[in-house]
Amino acid sequence: DAGVTQSPTHLIKTRGQQVTLRCSPKSGHDTVSWYQQALGQGPQFIFQYYEEEERQRGNFPDRFSGHQFPNYSSELNVNALLLGDSALYLCASSLEIDRGRMRAGYTFGSGTRLTVV
């Protein structure tokens, strides 16, 4: 049973560039959430996708955008990269039917480590 797959694992970009990160959810999961984790911090919620729509968004600027495809995979796009965007970007998948139940139901990918120079 494949878990959450993220690509690439590492990425180095120059300030001002654009980047696209990819996520394939765990088999059977239909909801994808993206998190940014800066060094020494907990993951910060960016947004969540369900049924190909952004359902909820955290406190991130419009430079952060995303997409979910019919096969439930997702992309995170960041435009006009800043040095402060350097972080581990985590994708978590879950099943909508589990929402509200007393379980996390979240499976995380191993993340994409983005370095902006």
Add this chain to the structure above:
Amino acid sequence: RKEVEQDPGPFNVPEGATVAFNCTYSNSASQSFFWYRQDCRKEPKLLMSVYSSGNEDGRFTAQLNRASQYISLLIRDSKLSDSATYLCVVSPYDSSASKIIFGSGTRLSIRP
């Protein structure tokens, strides 16, 4: 005020010791609570859910105090392999979405 707050540590304890972490949350409507474990440069992994009645899983015990809006994690007979960052996670859950909110994490280091 942060939605979820934890003591960042680090906690440095000898093997075999008992250690406890607390976490407070600000949204009284929060519905679900969890502890995640994150090893260095790895993704977070679910350690255990936290139930109102308290729950235990081997050497780990989690407690929830809704009145004071905090959750706790107790680790007994700590092992070297328990060294990690422990993330407190809260789900406000409403009818529209189900994001989970992480604390900043508490670093635990077990020494021989």
